[in-house]
Amino acid sequence: MKRFVLSALSAVVAASALTACAPLVIGGAAVGVMVSIDRRTPGTQVDDETIELKAGARMxxxxxxxxxVNITSFNRQVLLTGxxxxxxxKQQAEQALGRIENVKGVVNELGVMGVSTIGQRSxxxxxxxxxxxxxxxxxDLYVGAFKVVTERGTVYLMGRVTQRESDRATQITRTISGVQRVVRIFELISEDELRQLVPSQARPAAAKQ
Incomplete structure (x- = not known):
């Protein structure tokens, strides 16, 4: 069983360009693009997209x-922020998500407070x-392995990563201005698992050393 670890724009175009992956389009070629740089299986990617759509409608x-309320699903693990x-x-939201098909866990980081302003979200x-x-x-990191969510200055890092990648990404994130706290919601995998998931030629050169 995998271990889940929880520890406590410039422009929209720029942000989306940095995701290093194309949108998931069910039934279209875009799925293949994402599969090539995503450590989740194609079926899991579709499940995550479906979970987010259903959860958003339910909220x-x-x-x-x-x-x-923001919903982010990665490998069927759902992060609630907002x-x-x-x-x-807050509890009602978590319970509603737990009843959605294929959700295997919920990390409830909702704040009990007034709705954030447009300025705060920007x-x-x-x-x-x-x-x-x-x-x-x-x-020495592959940005496509990480999903980044920020809420009120707290940065949530999600992904299927090795301990080295987890520690390195956390270290980098903590040095960035505007970051008040870093929360890791990673599924940790071994270096052997990484080699099976990602061919050597697809990994950053600095990480191969």
Missing amino acids: RELFGERAH EVPTEQA SDTLVTGKVKASLVDAQ
């Missing part, structure tokens, strides 16, 4: 404009872009 049904008005609403988007750019610049 809108439950809370309407009273809450701001703001809800009460502790009861600042978070900028931080996410800077984190992704720094991961690219590191040269």
Whole structure:
């Protein structure tokens, strides 16, 4: 059983360009593009996309404009971020997600507080872009292995990574201006598993040494 570890724009175009992957299009060629740089199976990628769509619809049904809830699914592990008005609403959101098909775990990081402002969300988007750019610049990390989410200055790092990659990405993220806290939600894999998942020629040159 895999171990899950939880520890406590510039522009939208720039942020999306740094994801290093094309959008997932079910039934189209774009899936193949993502598969080539994603450590999840094609079926899991589709499941994650479906989970996010279903969960988003469910949150809108439950809370309407009273809450701001973001759902991020990676390898069927779901991260909840944003703001809800009460502790009861926070638990309600988690319970609703747990009933969605294929969800195998929920990390509930919702804040019980007023909804964040557009300015706060723009600042978070900028931080996410800077984190992704720094991961690219590191040269010994593969940015496509990470999913980065920022909420109120807290950066959440998700992905299937080795201990070395986890530690290195965390170290880099903590040095970025605007980052108040780093939370890791990684599925840790061994170096042998990484070699099976990602051919040597597809890994950053600095990481092969």
